[in-house]
Amino acid sequence: MTTDPYQYLEGFHNHHTSEALPDSLPKGQNTPQKCPYNLYAEQLSGTAFTVPRTHNQRSWLYRIRPSVVHEPFSPLQAGTDALLSNFANAHITPNQLRWDPFDLPQDGEEVDFVTGLRTVAGAGDAATRNGLAIHIYHANQNMSKRAFYNADGDFLIVPQHGRLDITTEFGKIMVHPNEICVIQRGIRYSVDLPDGPVRGYILEVFGAHYELPDLGPIGANGLANPRDFVTPQAYYEDADNEEWQMVTKFLGKLFVAKQNHSPFDVVAWHGNYAPYKYDLAKFCVINSVSYDHIDPSIFTVLTCKSDTVGVAIADFVIFPPRWAVQENTFRPPYFHRNCMSEFMGLILGDYEGKTGGFQPGGASLHNIMTPHGPDAAVFQKASTAELQPVRVADGTQAFMFETSLTLSVTEWGLVKCNKVQPDYWKSWRALESQFSATQI
Template structure:
C-alpha cells in the first residue's frame, strides 16, 4: 500500500466525514430526501436509552440501504468458534503454544481464523473469544460483520488494510484496531501474508480505563486514536457477505458492496491505535507494578474492578526500581491471563515464548519467571536498564478460558511448558538470611 491515509483523531468522539462535499446533512439526521439520492440509516451499537457516556450510534448516508439483501444461509464455521464451547476443554494446567505455521494455503482473514479459547456466553453478551489468523489472500469479493461482538485485532506479521463501512484503516504490527459490533468490513493484505491475534469481545465495548491517582495524563491518550474518513465502494457485481450471529456464520450474495457509505457521523465505527504512543507508567522506587498499570483498553463488567476483559501491553520501558526483583514476580490471580508476543522477548521468559506464540494461565494458575530469568534477575546489578525491542500483550479476563479441542490438541502446543519452572529448586537455609543464593 503506497497511498497514505488520512484519519480523524480522538477516542469516542462524535466523528463526521463525507467523501463527497455536501453528502452529510447538517441540522437533521434524516431529512425527507438525503443529498445525492442517498439513504439515511442509523447503526445503533447500544440500546437507545443507555447513558450518554457509553451510548454508541452512527448515522450513515449510503447508496443502498442495508435492508436490501437476500436471505442468509448457514455456511461452514471451519475453526471459528464461540462461547460456550460445549466441546471445549477447561484445563487447570498452564498452556503455551509455538507460532502456528500457515495452516491453510490460499485463506483470507476469515477463512484463516481459528479459535484458541473462549469464555462467557455469546448469546448473553458476556465474555470473550481469543482467535488467531494467518491470511495469505485478500478479501476482494467477500465481506464480514460480527454481530456477536467487537473485534480487537493485534497484527503480529504483515500489515493489513481494513476496508470498513466508515472508511479505511491501515494497521501494521505495533498497532491495533477495533472494529465495532455489526460493522461490515473486508481485509486486504499489504504483502503476501499477515498473521496475528484477535479478541472478540461479547461484553461492554472497549473504553479507556479510568486514570485515578495517575491524574489526567498517562497510558493511552484519547487524541492518539485514529478513526477513518469516508471512502465508499460503488460496485454492482456479485459479492458474498458473511455475518457471525449466535456463534454461527451466515452468508448471502449481494449485488452491491455493503461498504457504500458516502458520509457518516457518530460514535460507533472502527478505529486504530499505535502502541508506540502509549505513555508507560512504572515504579521509580521499589517493587514491580501490577500489570493493570499497562492497560490500554478495558471492557468493564457489572462488577467494579473485575473487567470482562482488559487489553494490556508491555512495550519498551525503563526499569529503575531499587532493591527489587524487576521481572514479573511469582503470582496467582483470580483473573485469567492470555498472553501474546508481537516482537522481542517477554521479561519473565528467557526462551520458549516467542513472537507469534501464546500462553494461557487460567485463574489461580501459579506462574512467573522461568529458571533462567529468576537466576539472572536475582543477581543482577540494579542499575537503570532500558527494556527495549519488545512488545508483549495480555487479554486479562475475569472468567476462565475454555480452549477449543483444535487448539488444545494442536501439534504446536508445547507439551513440556511446566518444565520452564522445573529448575527452581529449594534454596531455603534457616541459618542464612540471604538463603543459599543458588536456586538450583
C-alpha cells in the same frame, strides 16, 4: 471523493463527522425527507437506545443503498468448524499452557481473513452477550468481493505478521504489526493483504465495548492517550452489477448472502460508533521509580468493564520498551497466582519473563489461580544483577488478554492446532530450594 483514502480522524470515542463529498451530511436532522445526493439514511446502534447518554454509541450512515439490500443468508461451511461462541462444552484445564507459533497458511491452502479464523479459548456465550473469545487468524488471500460483519461481539485485532488493509463502511484503515484495530459488532469490512500471508490475535468481547481505563491517582494523562486513537474518514465505492458475498458470524457460525453492489457505499457519516486503530509505540508508560514491581494493570491500553467496579470482562495489556529503575527490587514479573485469567501473546522480540520457548506468533495461558512466573534462568539472573537503571524490552512487544472469567480451551486450541508445548511445566522445575535457616 478524497484522492488519499487512508486519512484519519483523531480522538477516542469522539463524536465525528466525515464526508467524502461536500455537503453530503444532512443539515439539522438525521433523516430528512430527502437526503443530499439522494442518499439513504441508516442508523447503526452499538448500544440500546435508552442507555445513559454518556454510554450511548451509535452512528448515522448516509449511503447509496441501505444495507438491507441483499439475498437471504445460508450457512457457509468453510472456516465454521474452528469457531466457537459458547464454551459450555470446551476443554477445561488448570495446567499452564504454552503454544509454539501458530502456523501461517500452508502451501496449497487458500484462506482469507474470515475463513482463517480459529478460536483458541473463551468463556461465556455470545447469545447472552456475556463473555469473550480469543481467536488466532491466519490468511493468504484477499477478501475479493467479500465483506464480513460480526453479529456476536467486538473484535480487537492484534497483527503479528503482515499488514492488514481494511476497508470498512466508515473508510479505509491500514493496520501494521505493533498497532491494534477495534471493529465493533455489526460493522462491515473487508481485509486485503498487501504483504502476503498474515497472522495475528483477536480478543472478542460479547457484551460491553472497549473503553479507556480510568486513571485514578495517575491523573489526567498517561497510558494510552485519547488523541492517539484514529478513526477512518469517509470513503465510498459506487459499484453496480458486481456480485458480492456478505459473510456474518452469528453465534459462532458463518453465514453468507449475495448482493449485487459494493457494501462500502457510505458517502458520509457522523457519530461515535466507528472502527479505530492505535499505535502501541505511542503508549505512555507509568512505572515505579523507587521500589517494587508495580502490578501489570498499569500497562492497560483498553478495558471492557463488567458490572462490578474495578473487575474487567477483558483488559488489553502491553509490556512495551521502558526503563526499570527500582531500588532493591526483583524486577521481572514476580511469581503470581491471580483471580484473573491471563492469555499472553508476543508480537516481536523476546519477553523478559522467559528465556526461551515463548516466541513471536505463539501464546501462553495461565488460568485463574494457576501459578506462574519467571523461569529458573530469569530468576537467577535477576536475583544477582547489578541494580542500576536499565532499558527493558527494547525491540520487543508482548501483550496480555486478561479476564475475570475462567477460560476454557477449544478442541482446536488444545489438540488440532498441534502447537501446545507438552513440557512447558518444566520451565519451573529447576527452581530448587535455596532456603537457609541461618539469616544471611
